[in-house]
Amino acid sequence: MQDREEKEDYTEYFDCQCNCTEHVLRFIYMGAFKDEEPELYLDIFLDNRTFLRRLWVGVKYIFGRKSSYGHFDNWTMKVEDAKKFRNMVDRFEKETKEFNEKEERERNEKRL
Numbered sequence: 864m865q866d867r868e869e870k871e872d873y874t875e876y877f878d879c880q881c882n883c884t885e886h887v888l889r890f891i892y893m894g895a896f897k898d899e900e901p902e903l904y905l906d907i908f909l910d911n912r913t914f915l916r917r918l919w920v921g922v923k924y925i926f927g928r929k930s931s932y933g934h935f936d937n938w939t940m941k942v943e944d945a946k947k948f949r950n951m952v953d954r955f956e957k958e959t960k961e962f963n964e965k966e967e968r969e970r971n972e973k974r975l
């Protein structure tokens with residue numbers, strides 16, 4: 864198992880095809896450490912609106928009014944980022960599987 868200093872955390876940024884800075888996704892990968900399994904976080908920008916604008920959006924939400932976009936925005940992956948995205952998800956899947964297998968081995972060793 865790795866020491867805290869050796870734990871491999873890293874961050875990947877993914878721009879949207881529209882290149883709007885509000886549509887940048889930031890993934891934070893945290894490697895396994897001791898009894899903590901690997902984790903993959905996603906940060907998303909939330910539009911910073913004035914109080915009255917937030918209140919108006921909230922009132923519309925309370926009364927169930929929906930826009931054609933709902934309450935979501937969108938992000939469109941650039942094809943050149945597909946490999947970077949795949950590598951990050953593959954790594955998360957592989958290291959989580961290794962972590963779970965290690966945990967299972969340790970549980971079995973304790974039973975013996």
Ligand SMILES: [Zn+2]
Pocket residue numbers: 879880881882883886937938939
């Ligand atoms: Zn966009």
